[in-house]
Amino acid sequence: MLAFSVRALALAVVPKLGPRFVQSLQQKRLKSLVRLAVERSPHFRKKYQGIELSRLSLTDLPPSNKAELMANFDSVVTDRRLKRAGIEQFIDNPENEGLRYLGQYIISHTSGSQGQPMLVVQQPRHLELLFSFQMTRGNLGKVGPAEAIRRLRQPERMAAILLGKDFFPTASTFQNMPVQAQRYVKLRRFAQTDPRLVDALNEYRPTIITAYASVLESLALEAQAGRLKLEPELRQLVSNSEVLTDRARARIEGTFGIRVLNNYATGECTFLTTGCRQGRGAHVNADWVILEVVDEKYQPVPNGTPGRKVLITNLANTVLPFIRYEIGDVATMGVENCGCGNRFPRVEHIAGRDADAFWINDGPGYRRVISIVFSHAFEFLREVREWQAIQTERNRVEVRLELIPGASYDPERTRHLIHRELSEHGYQGLLEVEVKVVPRLLPDPKTGKFQRMISRVGLPDDPARVAAAIG
Ligand SMILES: [Zn+2]
Structure with a gap:
């Protein structure tokens, strides 16, 4: 001791x-x-x-x-x-x-x-x-x-x-x-x-x-x-x-x-x-x-x-x-x-x-979309308690928002903030984003960690093209 x-x-x-x-x-x-x-x-x-x-x-x-x-x-x-x-x-x-x-x-x-x-x-x-x-x-x-x-x-x-x-x-x-x-x-x-x-x-x-x-x-x-x-x-x-x-x-x-x-x-x-x-x-x-x-x-x-x-x-x-x-x-x-x-x-x-990133198609190769693109947008929204982005298709993301109880929500402003971030990072026209408000976002029951970025399509199957994209 x-x-x-x-x-x-x-x-x-x-x-x-x-x-x-x-x-x-x-x-x-x-x-x-x-x-x-x-x-x-x-x-x-x-x-x-x-x-x-x-x-x-x-x-x-x-x-x-x-x-x-x-x-x-x-x-x-x-x-x-x-x-x-x-x-x-x-x-x-x-x-x-x-x-x-x-x-x-x-x-x-x-x-x-x-x-x-x-x-x-x-x-x-x-x-x-x-x-x-x-x-x-x-x-x-x-x-x-x-x-x-x-x-x-x-x-x-x-x-x-x-x-x-x-x-x-x-x-x-x-x-x-x-x-x-x-x-x-x-x-x-x-x-x-x-x-x-x-x-x-x-x-x-x-x-x-x-x-x-x-x-x-x-x-x-x-x-x-x-x-x-x-x-x-x-x-x-x-x-x-x-x-x-x-x-x-x-x-x-x-x-x-x-x-x-x-x-x-x-x-x-x-x-x-x-x-x-x-x-x-x-x-x-x-x-x-x-x-x-x-x-x-x-x-x-x-x-x-x-x-x-x-x-x-x-x-x-x-x-x-x-x-x-x-x-x-x-x-x-x-x-x-x-x-x-x-x-x-x-x-x-x-x-x-790395798990907090999506790989999307960009012309002949792939590009990486890191979580900052979304976190920057949603951290300006005080009514949002938590967010989660799900890559449902290669170039399509569903964003889920949980609001603070009783908060009012402005879908127009949300869309505007997302588009501002997308164009700032050069993803305008590449990535389709759909926003949904949900009652509750919960941690992954297996790990207990809350996952903000979930990919349902995973990594691209052609690593050579990814390497080329990274340069
Ligand atoms: Zn210090």
Whole structure:
């Protein structure tokens, strides 16, 4: 317990130490990760053949991706007892929820909203890192021994609002919260689908709520309506997994009068960032993970410019190495130093994942329509509570709008805003958009995440034409 607390407090100091210190830490950890991968993983031994370990530079290493790691899973992992078939069998049995695989590993899988799900194997110390980061770097209060003692005397009450129990990364994280962290923060898990959620929260009086952005937004509406009463004890709100839109942030912060910490993470690296305590976005936990924003050809993109992909190197996970592992996020890094005191790089904006895009026909090739086109239009409409765009045919999209109860709706203005965005992005005449007002939009029952972009036609079947379109 003492060791955990001292380590956590030390982790609070590292982000203040400046880039040179962190770079040398990254280099040291990268070398030992790559050395271990080459020693114990047949897949990485072959992949990194000819790479000089003593003069290793991150960009010498070829990127990796989900399809590659899943296809070669058994030779990718560094513990030979781990087998893809065995792990899949383990997660297929609901009785194994909350149990450790082989008595030691924490298993989860990504939602598959970006195609095939990725199996993730973690060690308990990865969750120790995650909760230590949250308690120190992601703490809105003062961090230090005095605060630690206060919390030991009177632990925070955290409400984690999840989609029941499962092997999804968020659920598995809270199921495996380290016991040391539970001395500081009492955790209660709630199901986001529970019709009694608001009453249950009123009864529990959480001081911290962590939930998907769409759930926090609906709680804000419940509070506005006077049904949810959490003030003045509520001290912290944490948004996970989903993209937090500017509109949602304004609505949540305006209602509860406190900041939303917006963590950007992935199942492959749950401790990727910690939401900034002051500015926009989230700081990369750069002592334990390297995040690169790159273009289509894996070349670095300058800060302030959106990239096409993100590469993640998880320096802590030595069981299932994620080294320059590709995720299809459109990220923009912040240009300036952040006023919050955290000197780690800051992800300023996430425009959405590859799943949040439609491919449409444009002459001989295809073009990608990203969710910004719709979100820009609907974030100007205050009467809209939530929106969803469904690609019903290649060049046809049905937009569904859920209105705030009692709000009046102007179809003419909606059409005008959509057409303005379409022409601004050069889709005028290419994409047919039909708008429908529906009583309620609900999260995907399988993943618990709200999906704003749903394609019924999928990716184009001719990848060569897509590649040509990307250029
Ligand atoms: Zn900051």
